[in-house]
Amino acid sequence: MAHRHGSGFTSRPGLNARQPLFGGAGSAQHNDQLQINIESGALDIDDEIDQLSSSLGRLKQVSEAIGEENRLTAQVMDSLETAMEQARLSLRKTMKRLGRAFRQSKSNHMLYLMLFGLAMFFAVFFWSKLSRLWKWVS
Known part of the structure; x- marks a missing residue:
């Protein structure tokens, strides 16, 4: 399961949310919408x-x-x-x-x-x- 630490989501140590490709004011909104589901992929x-x-x-x-x-x-x-x-x-x-x-x-x-x-x-x-x-x- 994903855990929220600070500005991004991580499921394991070393896996962080990506930074937006083009930085800007909406970058905080992108980080909030990011979801990582590793277990269903396994x-x-x-x-x-x-x-x-x-x-x-x-x-x-x-x-x-x-x-x-x-x-x-x-x-x-x-x-x-x-x-x-x-x-x-x-x-x-x-x-x-x-x-x-x-x-x-x-x-x-x-x-x-x-x-x-x-x-x-x-x-x-x-x-x-x-x-x-x-x-x-x-």
Whole structure:
């Protein structure tokens, strides 16, 4: 509670009423109207500290959740990077195989293989005809 000592109000030693900013005849009237209520402010400060403490607790939980999410995201990104590297290597191998097949298709080895097969067919066909003719003649 505030106590009046002389020209100002004090609640504790060392806390005095302020002097008016602009001195004058009305300065005595300002001192009479000054009231200091420290005790009601102390209760508000305790409530504010409790609210701040609970807010800090929630902020800590949110920051921990963000940290966990960042860790999980980093793991997913690492696995995605590994999968992309494997896909890149597989694509390179496939492109090499396709290039080799394309070069081989440009060479006429398939045509040669078909001609060889046809020649073998006619050779076997004529051999069978000749063997029948030989059996008939003999």
